[in-house]
Amino acid sequence: MFEAVELGRKLSKPEYGAELPDLRTGLLEAQQSIRKAGLPVVILIAGMDGAGKGTVVHRLNEWLDPRGIDTHTFWKVSGEEQERPYYWRFWRTLPARGRIGIYYGGWYADVLLGRVERRYDTGRLEHELARIAALERMLAEDGALILKFWFHLSRRDQQRRFKGLMRDPDKHQVLLPYNRKHLRWHGRFVAAAEEVIRRTDTGTARWHLVEATQSRYRDLTTGRLVLEALRAGVDRQAKAPPPSRRKPAPERRPSVTVLDRVDLDQQLTSEVYGAELKKLQVKLNRLAWKAHRRRISSILVFEGWDAAGKGSAIRRVTEAVDARLFRVVPVAAPTQEELAQHYLWRFWRHLPRAGLVTVFDRSWYGRVLVERVEGLASREAWSRAYHEINEFESQLTDHGTVLLKFWIHISAEEQLQRFKKREQVAHKQYKIIPEDWRNRRQWGAYELAVHDLVTRTSTSTAPWMLVAGNDKRFARIEILRTFCRALDRAL
Amino acid sequence: MFEAVELGRKLSKPEYGAELPDLRTGLLEAQQSIRKAGLPVVILIAGMDGAGKGTVVHRLNEWLDPRGIDTHTFWKVSGEEQERPYYWRFWRTLPARGRIGIYYGGWYADVLLGRVERRYDTGRLEHELARIAALERMLAEDGALILKFWFHLSRRDQQRRFKGLMRDPDKHQVLLPYNRKHLRWHGRFVAAAEEVIRRTDTGTARWHLVEATQSRYRDLTTGRLVLEALRAGVDRQAKAPPPSRRKPAPERRPSVTVLDRVDLDQQLTSEVYGAELKKLQVKLNRLAWKAHRRRISSILVFEGWDAAGKGSAIRRVTEAVDARLFRVVPVAAPTQEELAQHYLWRFWRHLPRAGLVTVFDRSWYGRVLVERVEGLASREAWSRAYHEINEFESQLTDHGTVLLKFWIHISAEEQLQRFKKREQVAHKQYKIIPEDWRNRRQWGAYELAVHDLVTRTSTSTAPWMLVAGNDKRFARIEILRTFCRALDRAL
Numbered sequence: 013m014f015e016a017v018e019l020g021r022k023l024s025k026p027e028y029g030a031e032l033p034d035l036r037t038g039l040l041e042a043q044q045s046i047r048k049a050g051l052p053v054v055i056l057i058a059g060m061d062g063a064g065k066g067t068v069v070h071r072l073n074e075w076l077d078p079r080g081i082d083t084h085t086f087w088k089v090s091g092e093e094q095e096r097p098y099y100w101r102f103w104r105t106l107p108a109r110g111r112i113g114i115y116y117g118g119w120y121a122d123v124l125l126g127r128v129e130r131r132y133d134t135g136r137l138e139h140e141l142a143r144i145a146a147l148e149r150m151l152a153e154d155g156a157l158i159l160k161f162w163f164h165l166s167r168r169d170q171q172r173r174f175k176g177l178m179r180d181p182d183k184h185q186v187l188l189p190y191n192r193k194h195l196r197w198h199g200r201f202v203a204a205a206e207e208v209i210r211r212t213d214t215g216t217a218r219w220h221l222v223e224a225t226q227s228r229y230r231d232l233t234t235g236r237l238v239l240e241a242l243r244a245g246v247d248r249q250a251k252a253p254p255p256s257r258r259k260p261a262p263e264r265r266p267s268v269t270v271l272d273r274v275d276l277d278q279q280l281t282s283e284v285y286g287a288e289l290k291k292l293q294v295k296l297n298r299l300a301w302k303a304h305r306r307r308i309s310s311i312l313v314f315e316g317w318d319a320a321g322k323g324s325a326i327r328r329v330t331e332a333v334d335a336r337l338f339r340v341v342p343v344a345a346p347t348q349e350e351l352a353q354h355y356l357w358r359f360w361r362h363l364p365r366a367g368l369v370t371v372f373d374r375s376w377y378g379r380v381l382v383e384r385v386e387g388l389a390s391r392e393a394w395s396r397a398y399h400e401i402n403e404f405e406s407q408l409t410d411h412g413t414v415l416l417k418f419w420i421h422i423s424a425e426e427q428l429q430r431f432k433k434r435e436q437v438a439h440k441q442y443k444i445i446p447e448d449w450r451n452r453r454q455w456g457a458y459e460l461a462v463h464d465l466v467t468r469t470s471t472s473t474a475p476w477m478l479v480a481g482n483d484k485r486f487a488r489i490e491i492l493r494t495f496c497r498a499l500d501r502a503l
Numbered sequence: 504m505f506e507a508v509e510l511g512r513k514l515s516k517p518e519y520g521a522e523l524p525d526l527r528t529g530l531l532e533a534q535q536s537i538r539k540a541g542l543p544v545v546i547l548i549a550g551m552d553g554a555g556k557g558t559v560v561h562r563l564n565e566w567l568d569p570r571g572i573d574t575h576t577f578w579k580v581s582g583e584e585q586e587r588p589y590y591w592r593f594w595r596t597l598p599a600r601g602r603i604g605i606y607y608g609g610w611y612a613d614v615l616l617g618r619v620e621r622r623y624d625t626g627r628l629e630h631e632l633a634r635i636a637a638l639e640r641m642l643a644e645d646g647a648l649i650l651k652f653w654f655h656l657s658r659r660d661q662q663r664r665f666k667g668l669m670r671d672p673d674k675h676q677v678l679l680p681y682n683r684k685h686l687r688w689h690g691r692f693v694a695a696a697e698e699v700i701r702r703t704d705t706g707t708a709r710w711h712l713v714e715a716t717q718s719r720y721r722d723l724t725t726g727r728l729v730l731e732a733l734r735a736g737v738d739r740q741a742k743a744p745p746p747s748r749r750k751p752a753p754e755r756r757p758s759v760t761v762l763d764r765v766d767l768d769q770q771l772t773s774e775v776y777g778a779e780l781k782k783l784q785v786k787l788n789r790l791a792w793k794a795h796r797r798r799i800s801s802i803l804v805f806e807g808w809d810a811a812g813k814g815s816a817i818r819r820v821t822e823a824v825d826a827r828l829f830r831v832v833p834v835a836a837p838t839q840e841e842l843a844q845h846y847l848w849r850f851w852r853h854l855p856r857a858g859l860v861t862v863f864d865r866s867w868y869g870r871v872l873v874e875r876v877e878g879l880a881s882r883e884a885w886s887r888a889y890h891e892i893n894e895f896e897s898q899l900t901d902h903g904t905v906l907l908k909f910w911i912h913i914s915a916e917e918q919l920q921r922f923k924k925r926e927q928v929a930h931k932q933y934k935i936i937p938e939d940w941r942n943r944r945q946w947g948a949y950e951l952a953v954h955d956l957v958t959r960t961s962t963s964t965a966p967w968m969l970v971a972g973n974d975k976r977f978a979r980i981e982i983l984r985t986f987c988r989a990l991d992r993a994l
Contacts, residue, residue, distance in 0.1 A: 040933055069826035074818060077933070079833030079864060083826055090856070091582035116827055327565060335560035335574055336607055342570030348839035365581070373570060442531055442568070 013206045017164040017223040028228045035235050039075050042242035043112070047080060049249050050109035050352075052156045055238065056118045059163030060201060061194045062173040063224035068163065069114055071231045072238065082107065085116040095307070095366035097411040099147065103360040106151070108352035119144050120160075120208060127204035128197055141211050146403045152216035153396055154354045157245040160217060161234060162209060163224040167198040265456050269463035270478060274421045279483035292492040293332035299499040300333040300369055307366035308502055309413045312495065313375045316420030317458075318448045319430040321484045325420060326371050328488045329495060333369055343374040355379055355397075356404055363408075376401055377417075380465050385457045398468040409473040414502045417474060418491055419462060420481040424455055504697045508655040508714040519719045526726050530566050533733035534603070538571060540740050541600035541843075543647045546729065547609045550654030551692060552685045553664040554715035559654065560605055562722045563729065573598065576607040586798070586857035588902040590638065594851040597642070599843035610635050611651075611699060618695035619688055632702050637894045643707035644887060645845045648736040651708060652725060653700060654715040658689040756947050760954035761969060765912045770974035783983040784823035790990040791824045791860060798857035799993055800904045803986065804866045807911030808949075809939045810921040812975045816911060817862050819979045820986060824860050834865040846870055846888075847895055854899075867892055868908075871956050876948045889959040900964040905993045908965060909982055910953060911972040915946055 046053060055072070057065050069083055084105045093101045099119070107113035117124075123140045126132035132140065148158055165173060174195055194201065213219040220237050224230045280288070303310065312329065314322045330338050341362045350358040356376060364370040379397040383389035389397075408415050422430075431452075434444040451458070470476040477494055481487040537544060546563070548556050560574055575596045584592045590610070598604035608615075614631045617623035623631065639649055656664060665686055685692065704710040711728050715721045771779070794801065803820065805813045821829050832853045841849040847867060855861040870888040874880035880888070899906050913921075922943075925935040942949070961967040968985055972978040 044933060066826045070822050073821065073826075073831075078814070078818070078821075078831050079835075081831075083830065085827035087827070088856075090586075114826075323569070327569070330564065330569075331561050335557045335564075335605075336576040336578070339574065340564075340569050340572075344570075365579075442535060 013210065014164055014166075014202060014221065017221045018166045019223065020225060021223050021229050022226045023228040023232055025228070028232055031232060035232065035239060036075050038239050039235060039242075040077060042239055042246065043076050043080055045246040046112070046157075046242055047110040049246050050155075051245055051249060052107040052109050052151070052154075052353075053112040053242065053245070054107065054115060054118075054151065054156055054158045055112060056115045056120065056158070056160040057163070058117055058120050058124070058161065058205075059222075059224060060165040060170055060198075061191050062170050062177065063163035063165050064227055064230060065116065065163055067227060068161070068231060068234055069116065071235070072114065075235055076112065080110070081112045081114060083114040083116065084118070086118070086121060092365060096363045097407040097413075099143070099407055100360060100363055102147070103357060106353060106357060107156075108349070109155070110352075119147065120212075124201075124204050124208055127207065128194075128200045137207075141208070143403075143407070144212055145214070146400075148212070148214065148217040150356075150400050150403070151354060153392075155249070156354075157241055158217040159238060159241050160212075160219045161237075162205060162219055162221050163230060164221055165224050169225045170195060170198055263457070263460055265460045266463060269459050270466045271421055271459055271462055274478045274480050276421065276423055276426075276480050276482040278480045278486050280485040280489060282485065285485040285489060288489045289328065289492070292489065292496055293328070295496050296329070296332040296492060296499070297334070299496060299503065300337050302503055303369075303414075303499055304337055304367040306503060309364050309366055310369045310495070310499065311364070311408060311413055311415050312369070312371045313377065313415075313417040314371065314373055314420070315375060315377050315381065315418065316479075316481065317422050317427055318451055319427050319434065319443075320420035320422045320481045321487055322373060322420055323443075324484065325418075325479075325488050325491050326373060328492060329369075330371065332492070337367070338369040338371065339364060340371045340373055343372060343378060356400060359404070375417075376404065377465060377469075381458065381461050382451075384461050385454050398465070401469055402471065405469070405471070405474045412502075414498050415474045416495060416498055417470075417476045418479050418494075419466070419476060420479045420487055422481045424452075426482045427452065504701065505655055505657075505693060505712065508712045509657045510714065511716060512714050512720050513717045514719040514723060516719070519723055522723060526723065526730060527566050529730050530726060530733075531568060533730055533737065534567050534571055536737040537603070537648075537733055538601040540737050541646075542736055542740060543598040543600050543642070543844075544603040544733065544736070545598065545606060545609075545642065545647055545649045546603060547606045547611065547649070547651040548654075549608055549611050549615070549652065549696075550713075550715060551656040551661055551689075552682050553661050553668065554654035554656050555718055555721060556607065556654055558718060559652070559722060559725055560607065562726070563605065566726055567603065571601070572603045572605060574605040574607065575609070577609070577612060583856060587854045588898040588904075590634070590898055591851060591854055593638070594848060597844060597848060598647075599840070600646070601843075610638065611703075615692075615695050615699055618698065619685075619691045628698075632699070634894075634898070635703055636705070637891075639703070639705065639708040641847075641891050641894070642845060644883075646740070647845075648732055649708040650729060650732050651703075651710045652728075653696060653710055653712050654721060655712055656715050660716045661686060661689055754948070754951055756951045757954060760950050761957045762912055762950055762953055765969050765971050767912065767914055767917075767971050767973040769971045769977050771976040771980060773976065776976040776980060779980045780819065780983070783980065783987055784819070786987050787820070787823040787983060787990070788825070790987060790994065791828050793994055794860075794905075794990055795828055795858040797994060799990075800855050800857055801860045801986070801990065802855070802899060802904055802906050803860070803862045804868065804906075804908040805862065805864055805911070806866060806868050806872065806909065807970075807972065808913050808918055809942055810918050810925065810934075811911035811913045811972045812978055813864060813911055814934075815975060816909075816970075816979050816982050817864060819983060821860075821862065823983070828858070829860040829862065830855065831862045831864055834863060834869060847891060850895070866908075867895065868956060868960075872949065872952050873942075875952050876945050889956070892960050893962065896960070896962070896965045903993075905989050906965045907986060907989055908961075908967045909970050909985075910957070910967060911970045911978055913972045915943075917973045918943065 057069060059065055073081055073083070082105070086101060089101070102115075102119055105113060105115075123132065123137065123144070126140070127137060152158055174191070209219045209221075218241075220234075222230055222233050222237075312326075314326055316322050326340060330340060346355070346358055359372075359376045362370065362372075376397075379389055380394050380401075384394040405415055431444055431448060434440045466476045466478070477491075479487045479490050548560060550556055564572055564574070573596070577592060580592065593606075593610055596604060596606075614623065614628065614635070617631070618628060643649055665682070700710045700712075709732075711725075713721055713724050713728075803817075805817055807813050817831060821831060837846075837849055850863075850867045853861065853863075870880055871885050871892075875885040896906055922935055922939060925931045957967045957969070968982075970978045970981050
């Protein structure tokens with residue numbers, strides 16, 4: 013694979029000088045088009061030690077408007093990062109639409125080194141590459157341009173470069189302790205890079221191999237490739253048909269949905285409820301403290317019909333947990349900063365530190381519920397969301413997070429009763445808004461959406477619980493019991 | 504001070520039950536008014552161990568709409584927090600306009616415990632209280648409501664409460680190891696609390712002492728006080744005259760400003776420049792690595808006339824520093840999330856982790872420059888900003904950050920030449936926009952603003968450097984030399 017970049021290609025000073033002005037003008041123009049088009053750009057920089065990755069980053073900052081660029085390095089993993097799933101550190105730095113994020117090593121650094129140092133076996137490698145593929149596809153489908161560079165040096169050139177660095181006291185400190193070891197491992201690096209690049213060179217996230225022997229050639233080639241990619245990205249977007257925002261044609265509801273199987277007649281007497289509530293809350297309090305000590309986090313997702321009793325069910329959970337250990341994240345309309353990112357970004361940003369309970373009052377499932385039913389997301393967007401959500405959730409559960417998802421189900425008649433009651437009680441009026449009545453008219457469409465989401469996102473590690481909610485007491489106890497059981501199992 | 508809250512006040516169940524419904528309705532309505540009025544609310548919860556602070560927080564979450572509330576605890580300081588000034592952990596959690604932040608202990612927890620454990624002498628106490636006063640005043644002046652609660656227990660009641668907790672195995676885990684020690688220190692806690700409360704009970708950030716012997720009395724009293732404060736806050740805002748957004752009357756420029764003393768004739772030949780540049784950049788590279796190892800951060804602020812050469816001067820700094828060690832923060836219009844916070848919030852959020860160089864391309868000084876000159880901030884707002892900025896910067900320098908502020912000065916004639924040139928060079932056209940011409944017509948007003956900002960914010964630990972910029976070479980070398988010298992001194 014690397015034969016093609018061990019050819020010793022060079023550029024003379026005049027050649028370089030002749031091309032540079034046009035390249036710079038082109039890059040600046042392309043960057044402005046990117047900004048106007050609102051495309052996020054990810055430039056990933058990888059390659060052999062000594063290939064001059066740092067210089068390339070400097071060059072890009074010089075040629076482009078540096079105010080539109082953020083550079084990210086990940087060699088120091090912070091405690092806060094360790095307390096969350098591995099990809100949190102990348103999500104928190106993803107470029108907003110119209111901006112460029114340069115990633116030094118990025119999500120490839122660990123997997124490459126893991127392979128070179130022989131810590132990652134094939135199974136682990138597969139696992140990591142699947143994660144990478146999922147991330148890149150997700151970003152690309154959301155409109156991001158992803159460019160990945162591998163700067164290559166032959167064994168001989170690498171040795172020569174290092175000797176030069178060691179002779180020059182001013183550049184000496186660029187050498188990190190591990191560089192010398194890596195020099196001996198040229199062959200291993202080449203093998204690992206080949207394996208990883210081959211497996212992750214997709215149409216939407218292309219690898220570019222660049223010969224790094226001569227810096228003029230390396231920098232100019234990189235500049236050209238970036239320019240080409242930015243232009244192509246803007247063109248592609250201009251030609252793409254605008255995403256259809258029309259309401260989709262009504263879909264046929266299956267004759268039986270998973271919701272039909274929920275037995276809504278289940279109920280509890282107030283005596284049984286009182287006793288069970290006390291018992292379970294005491295138990296939950298103890299378990300939450302224990303989970304805190306063991307640094308195991310829980311995430312509870314609450315979805316359900318309007319007036320299904322989400323709020324009061326959530327309160328029965330949170331009032332059992334010490335106020336220092338839980339947080340409720342209400343999910344409303346996204347902010348401007350959130351809209352400038354992939355829709356999952358705003359959930360990643362709220363992931364808790366270790367040992368805490370986070371309750372999402374509505375969640376990332378909005379994409380396949382309200383956004384689907386109301387036509388706020390295009391069919392392509394919500395269709396791929398199931399997969400994106402499964403990927404996201406698998407990262408949570410792989411990290412050891414206890415993840416529970418509740419759909420509180422009530423009948424349409426029960427909802428009507430509750431709406432009417434809310435309109436009568438003074439301190440409940442704020443809970444009923446015109447939108448609730450509007451949503452109610454879409455009952456069938458929501459049933460279908462719920463059916464699909466359960467079918468597609470109820471997994472063994474993150475199952476959906478369909479809770480019978482016509483009797484609020486029954487629902488609350490069911491939820492508390494499920495949470496206690498799940499925590500018990502995890503501890 | 505605490506005699507008034509050792510009276511053994513109680514509420515009977517019927518009394519409590521009679522008042523509760525109105526209180527809850529009132530609280531919900533007040534919360535909605537707060538949201539509409541866009542007032543951020545800070546509720547700080549402190550008090551004796553065993554006073555039921557956690558229960559109060561639960562109660563507030565029950566009575567108010569929990570989706571508008573975030574609760575924050577600070578017993579675990581993360582590594583990322585330690586790498587920044589102490590108050591970063593509070594700034595990152597401040598409630599947005601219209602939301603309520605409940606702070607468990609908040610910025611009082613450490614100072615109280617420091618006093619109780621006799622780690623803080625009077626000097627340290629003074630220092631911490633001054634910081635607290637500055638923060639609270641800053642938030643209050645920005646419109647925030649600040650309520651501070653001290654939940655009190657007499658020695659006898661505290662002992663009784665603890666015995667109860669220890670007998671009840673279900674509540675046992677609420678007791679943290681330090682609680683027993685604190686029990687012996689009742690007197691010390693009372694003394695420390697009295698000292699701190701007396702000194703921080705200001706008109707805009709009132710302390711409320713609440714007797715915590717009986718939970719019904721404690722919770723209802725707290726609810727009433729919160730309701731009263733929310734209502735008063737909304738009323739006050741409704742009555743306040745709208746901040747004047749009119750352009751201020753032109754101010755008289757002093758006959759001589761600090762800018763007049765900058766010798767704009769200074770220049771360097773291209774030979775001297777070339778040699779100096781190389782020497783200083785090599786030196787800076789070494790110093791930046793050393794600072795990184797020693798975990799000392801630098802923050803460089805660049806301000807100056809349009810076309811003064813900020814961008815190219817910044818590049819001469821950043822190209823000397825390893826790309827993994829610096830970040831450029833371009834300051835443009837604030838985002839929606841940023842507008843929902845105190846204006847300094849968007850700078851706090853970008854503070855770097857330890858050992859990095861952060862360059863602000865424009866900065867928090869926008870408040871007293873463009874916002875002042877263009878009348879975007881009211882006179883009161885920009886007038887108090889000098890003090891707020893000094894406070895912010897003193898936290899940076901106290902933390903050990905190297906802070907440098909550059910104003911790149913050029914003459915009006917020089918600016919005109921550069922504007923014209925920019926319009927001619929293809930890849931520089933993006934740098935000249937109509938606003939630049941508009942700003943130019945305000946030259947005198949900016950001179951006055953610069954004069955004031957230097958007079959009021961050039962301190963010994965964070966001095967302003969007025970850089971002669973008519974000769975770009977001279978300016979760049981001056982800046983590099985200043986930065987090297989400052990790093991050298993800090994290391």
